[in-house]
Amino acid sequence: MKRLGVNIDHVATLRNARGESHPDPVDAAKFIKKLGAHSITIHLREDRRHINDDDAKKICSIKGLLVNLEISTNKDIVNKAIKIKPNFVCIVPENRKEITTEGGLNLKKNKNNLKKIISKFKKKKIRTSLFINPLLSDIKISKELKTDCIEIHTGKLANLIKSDLNYLSELKKIKKCSILADRLGIEVHAGHGLDYKTTKILSKIKEIHEFNIGHFIIGESIFFGLKTVISNFKKILK
Numbered sequence: 001m002k003r004l005g006v007n008i009d010h011v012a013t014l015r016n017a018r019g020e021s022h023p024d025p026v027d028a029a030k031f032i033k034k035l036g037a038h039s040i041t042i043h044l045r046e047d048r049r050h051i052n053d054d055d056a057k058k059i060c061s062i063k064g065l066l067v068n069l070e071i072s073t074n075k076d077i078v079n080k081a082i083k084i085k086p087n088f089v090c091i092v093p094e095n096r097k098e099i100t101t102e103g104g105l106n107l108k109k110n111k112n113n114l115k116k117i118i119s120k121f122k123k124k125k126i127r128t129s130l131f132i133n134p135l136l137s138d139i140k141i142s143k144e145l146k147t148d149c150i151e152i153h154t155g156k157l158a159n160l161i162k163s164d165l166n167y168l169s170e171l172k173k174i175k176k177c178s179i180l181a182d183r184l185g186i187e188v189h190a191g192h193g194l195d196y197k198t199t200k201i202l203s204k205i206k207e208i209h210e211f212n213i214g215h216f217i218i219g220e221s222i223f224f225g226l227k228t229v230i231s232n233f234k235k236i237l238k
């Protein structure tokens with residue numbers, strides 16, 4: 001079975017809209033664990049627009065919960081992540097004005113810094129992942145950087161599918177990258193913009209082992225509840 005990671009950033013977005021404490025992302029993390037998700041993803045952004053330091057600390061200390069912490073390469077955030085001790089980190093690009101993570105990392109430009117950051121986390125036995133675009137050249141650089149995993153940005157594919165446009169060449173790119181990464185011993189994950197249909201299509205790529213999904217799960221749960229939505233995704237990923 002492929003693994004499902006649930007991104008709960010938007011539980012914090014909803015909580016922050018009122019500036020009060022409900023809905024609490026810590027309770028959401030515990031509840032989603034009970035529903036059988038493999039892991040919880042949270043993004044501690046530099047601007048703290050959703051998850052904050054206290055949320056991250058509390059969520060990372062929930063016993064038996066696997067937490068994937070998304071972080072930028074910002075020094076303070078990296079040091080904070082090392083202190084908070086998540087099980088996994090996923091390094092993502094961050095741009096202050098973006099609504100959400102718009103693309104993968106620029107590996108060529110940030111090679112030396114990424115190598116140092118990955119080695120810091122590896123020393124602490126924290127699994128590392130790089131959020132990248134589906135480019136064969138980036139898979140080769142990922143190997144050089146000695147990351148444990150890569151997460152392929154599926155936003156472009158998801159947009160094409162949702163707009164009823166031809167998505168086959170983008171899907172082929174993702175498949176080729178997944179095969180190469182797998183051959184090089186890098187574990188492959190996928191994430192961004194995924195819903196039932198896009199996840200079903202990508203789940204046919206056997207080299208993808210983990211899906212990290214946020215916005216659709218939280219949004220769809222308004223109508224059907226987390227229990228039903230997570231159960232539907234688990235059926236797709238079986």
Ligand code: PXP
Nearest residue numbers: 101131191192193212213214215
């Ligand atoms: N994976 C990564 C690395 C992300 O940055 C995000 C968005 O925060 C997601 C997955 C989840 O994307 P979405 O909310 O569109 O499902």
